[in-house]
Amino acid sequence: MMIKKIGVLGVFALAGMFTTSYAQSDIEKRVEELLSKMTLEEKIGQMNQLSYFETNAELLEQIKKGEIGSLLNIIDPNEVNRIQKTAMENSRLGIPLIIGRDVIHGLKTVFPIPLGQAASFNPQLVEDGARVAATESRELGITWTFAPMLDISRDARWGRIAESLGEDPYLAGELGAAMVRGFQGNDLSSPNSIAACVKHFIGYGAAEGGRDYNSTNIPPHLMHNVYLAPFKKAIDAGAATLMTSFNDNDGIPASGNDYLLKDVLRKQWKFDGFVVSDWASMSEMLAHGFAKDSKDVARISANAGLDMEMVSLTYHRHLKELVEAGQVSMTDIDNSVRNILRTKYRLGLFSNPYVDTNKASTIYSQEHLQEARKAAVESAILLKNEGNILPLKENLKVAVIGPLADAPHDQMGTWVFDGDKAHTVTPLKALQTEYSNINYVYEPVLAFSREKSTANFEKAKKAAASADVTIVFLGEESILSGEAHSLSNINLIGVQSDLLREVKSVGKPVVLVIMAGRPLTIERDLPYADAVLFNFHPGTMGGPAILDLIFGKANPSGKLPVTFVREVGQIPMYYNHNSTGRPAPEGDIMTLDQIPVEAGQTSLGNTSFYLDSGKNPLYPFGYGLSYSKFEYSGLTLSANSIPMGGTITAKVTIKNTSSVDGVEVAQLYIRDMVGSIARPVKELKGFKRVALKAGESQTIEFTLSTDDLAFFGRDLVKKAESGDFKLWIGTNSSEGLEAGFSIL
Secondary structure: OOOOOHHHEEEEEEEEHHOOOOOOHHHHHHHHHHHHHHHHHHHHHHOOOEEEOOOHHHHHHHHOOOOOOEEEEEOOOHHHHHHHHHHHHHHHOOOEEEEEEOOOOOOOOOOOOOHHHHHHHOHHHHHHHHHHHHHHHHHHHOEOOOOEOOOOOOOOOHHHHHOOOOOOOOHHHHHHHHHHHHHHHOOOOOOOEEOOOOEEEOOHHOOOHHOOOEOOOOOOOHHHHHHHHHHHHHHHOOOOOEEEEOOOOOOEEHHHHHHHHHHHHHHHHOOOOOOOOOOOEEEEHHHOOOOOOOOHHHHHHHOOOOOOEEOOOOHHHHHHHHOOOOOHHHHHHHHHHHHEEEHHHOOOOOOOOOOOOOOOOOOOOOHHHHHHHHHHHHHOEEEHHHHHHOOOOOOOOOOEEOOOOHHHHHHHHOOOOOHHHHHOOHHHHHHHHHOOOEEEEEEEOOOOOOOOOOOOOHHHHHHHHHEEEEEEEEOOOOHHHHHHOOOOOOOOOOOOOHHHHHOOOOOOOOOEEEEEOOOOOOOHHHHOOOOOEEEEEOOOOOHHHHHHHHOOOOOOOOOOOOOEEEOHHHHOOOOOOEEOOOOOOOOOOOHHOOOOOOOOOOOOOOOEOOOEEEOOOOEEOOOOOOOOOOEEEEEOOOOEEEEOOOOEEEEEEEEEEOOOOOOEEEEEEEEEEEOOOOOOOEEEEEEEEEEOOOEEEEEEEEEEHHHHHHOOOOOOOOEOOOOEEEEEEEEEEEOOOOOOOEEH
């Protein structure tokens, strides 16, 4: 039903009463009925999205005329209600607006950045975080978020790796689908659900040199097997919308790629939500040299199947003329509008577009804060713990040093438009409140991560000398990662490494805690820290979560969702690469120092490696330590071979051999030994979080079907191929028990 002729106060009071969810067949009928009544101008209006600045007469007049289908960035529920009331009561057809906002890792209650959440290897945690974000967002009238970002990210120089779920398509797909479920719930029309938007379609994470907005060159097999894979899982999970990317791939900008938007997305995947451009990505086809003017932009994108334009207005200005000239078909226009209207019906906006302003708020509720704290705990990765220095005893005197110990804004990370730093609990604040029993001395030394002054280094050394152990909080400010914040050097910035060395020179144990938006090249820092706890910006409750881990109230269980390189020159380096014709051997390789002066020209063993940084990363994908020790044994397979269409089960026993209860993330990898195209040396195909008490053993199992082993082969058809496989189950991508099987 449509709400008509109800006063403003009546609208707000009734807002919570209408949660009608239509059956799909009923939605299709309603969409067709509405579409048949629309003028061309009104259809084009649905395809037009603008950014909100203020509610004024001009904006309201555009809404009355049906010239706007969506608005971005309104966070005032009273203004949302005013705008929706205008659309519902004063426009000819009463079509509500969809209200979008970048809610990437929490609205007010900020969770770890997505790369941090990926380190949890916990789909339920990711889903719960998205549910919190959806609940808080809907309270403000936001009905659409531009997440999850599923760009496969193999280059830590790229600032937007922070928004990603890492380098692996399986992990990104599982967690991306979980995020979609969290945002959208079981019913998209529920008052605490919002529409997800999977982005960026496609290949954006492979930008050349890690430079944002740059070109990509992803060949078809790699595109289908790696970059498209997590998007397919998110679409299968019911993602309501999708966003095109900024980049061109092989010369074709994503916002004008009809093969991807029509053939792959619509015909192959049967996606029936709508596609939105990224911010002005359509008009940027002019800079790409792919369109000659804004009219050409509108023609290309509309013919490619891009349903809604974000802010650049080429549809608004040119589509009517293009349709009348026969350069854009009415069929394509109608299909785009169908997709948009269908999503609005699914969101329940026709029944109730309003915000119940009398409803009690859940923003920053204790429940939400506890969820954020749990996420920050499970997202932290213990990289080093020499001599089991961690967890610390609470009777020690602690020196707290560094710019990230009390950085409430930066701790929240990138893409936080609405988080309030006044609600951020930093490590220092947690020491002053919940951990007030700890005897500590605090010296920030550096005001922020980029500061280059060493003037306060002596204060740091004095503080460290006075304490039993020093915790040094280093890393990146939030502005140093995210969109348009690429770096060519990913060391700890400024004089932070110098500070760490000075603190270590005192001779006391040092715990290094890093908060950053990307993997950093920290090999040079490791000798000066007895323990290293890495946190991708952990959000509102990062402080108490970190102290929970440092003092043993929680046990680290995070695993790296991306490879950590030794130095930036190794990039791109990722675990699931193809084997070269001359792979580096398992044993020792020639190093730069071993080459004799004036040595004769030689190929040094004819294998693929760097003379200066070797063949291995600093830390492999899936790596992460615990205060517990886990032992794997007894790997068995249910069969040595399986028929096409069959399944195989792998079992392994994991024992906690320590005296500390803990959680291990067991990881399953496979290798297809011979294929119609070269196959990766390893591929993640499963993972499980296994909670084990001290001394406890548990046998776990993974089941794989031949469908799980399918890939897009030489003919670009997805299917499994007969042949031999290796299988590993272990603690990371470099360590595990091995077995073999065949597909007949």
